[in-house]
Amino acid sequence: MSKVRVRFAPSPTGPLHIGGVRTALFNYLFAKQNNGDMILRIEDTDQARFVEGAEQYIVEALSWAGIKFDEGTHVGGPCEPYRQSDRKAMYRQYADQLLNSGHAYYAFDTAEELDEMREKLKAGGMAPQYDAVSRMSMKNSLTLSEDEVQKRLAAGEPYVIRIKLPRKEEVRFHDLIRGWVIVQTSAMDDKVLFKSDGMPTYHLANVVDDYNMKITHVIRGEEWLPSAPLHVMLYQFFGWLDVMPKFAHLPLILKPDGNGKLSKRDGDRLGFPVFPLEWKDPSSGEISSGYRERGYEPEAVVNMLALLGWHTSDNREIFSMEELIQLFSLEKISKNGAKFDPEKAKWFNHQHLLLKTNESIAEEIIEECKANGIDTDVNYLSKVVGLMKEKVNFKHEILAKAKFFFNVPAAYDEQVVAKKWTAAAVDFLADFAQRISVLTCPMATDLEQIFKDLAAEKNVGTGAVMQPLRLAISGEGGGPPLFEMLSLIGVQSCAERIGLAIQKLPLNQNS
């Protein structure tokens, strides 16, 4: 068995969306599981759709996601070049090979003539195909005399090269996900293989490149399923059937509401990113948001994408990349499309946040803290992270919701003030502040004991004074475990804050 080699082959027509990232991921998981090679090939045979910066974006996005390549435009490799526009010169000889063997032909039809042909066929209730029947009434090297063809070529008249499909033959191939797929050539089109601008089309280029790059498995989106039989015919015509890669067509990622393929517009409409990284359209200046900028952990995005169309038999859902590589299997990929769920994406992020150490999160957000005027160090911040990370989905929320760990509250939750800030509470807090201010670095449990003892002495329910205490310290009605919070902030500051709150807050009238 030859070494597994897979490729991810995007075309640089804009930012790669998460469906593309998932395709790359599945290729990567499969390759690494089999100790194979992962190749990045840029399919830029359409010059008109080229977008500046797209290739760079693709490389950066996949690198952010942790998908590494063994070969590609950015890392080189034995099959260079990996950009199809740089391979342009080699495609013509393959087109010629097909021309010589009678499996392809020149066609000189104009766009208008093609339109007219299709309209006529449609009107007659026929499929609008350039096929074994309709090609006989078009302008091509099958209908024109040899002389005429040579004259047109010599005159530099524009032409394309089309595949010559047999009139009625069954094409079949085994898809690793879908099983046998069978199509009749009578239902297929004599697709253009070589364009009038001298570039190959996708169909020719991908088959030629996959062959030359010794690709063993083609794992791509379901949108390619209808053209797979055409590619099989190409392998047959070239005599490469024995080394033809195995195919696996992945189910599509559908939009969360309604139906259809997830598209760029859905993100703007429903308020979630469809791109891994933020993208600014170079011509319109329009900005599309990205997972990275929204604060997602790349591990979480990878985990989420892996579970879109793939699932293990047990009920496990949280995986690291290494675990995915171990557990992945093409056989477990579902056949039906999966609706994307932005809510679950947040949950995945939360789960992966919990998996990280407090220190690593602290290191990642400390610069942002400093930019926001918070003076802290990684040691203290790590402890804050430890108390806060369970309560947030994103690490940037920690900063937003934990300001009181660094500064006295700037404001107090008015609802809690109105409801709980009573004379009894103030009386209790004043004594509590006194008792704790003499301690040095008490533990949370010590503080809790003091709190409970005092409440018992004063005969007040803990429920009546606990929230006022939290309010005085943080200004908020909710937050991390109270006594852990006090312990970390320190008794001096806590006592100070209680004094401040007593001074600032109006008593509840009903008390």
Added chain:
RNA sequence: GGCCCGUUCGUCUAUCGGUUAGGACAAGCGGUUUUCAUCCGCUAAAGAGGGGUUCGACUCCCCUACGGGCUACCA
């Protein structure tokens, strides 16, 4: 229109002929003698319809319906 692919809770899915059809997200309710954004518990929630095959079908086959993809000198 034609061709191809698909169809289990609202969503992602498990089940590879015999199960009380399981889990997760979301939802609802309740709990942690204090909050909730976390945590815990509970509840509700599914085999598109019709025919076969079989002792037995969510699982295999056929038809219908519905959904999706493709149908460019785009990938």
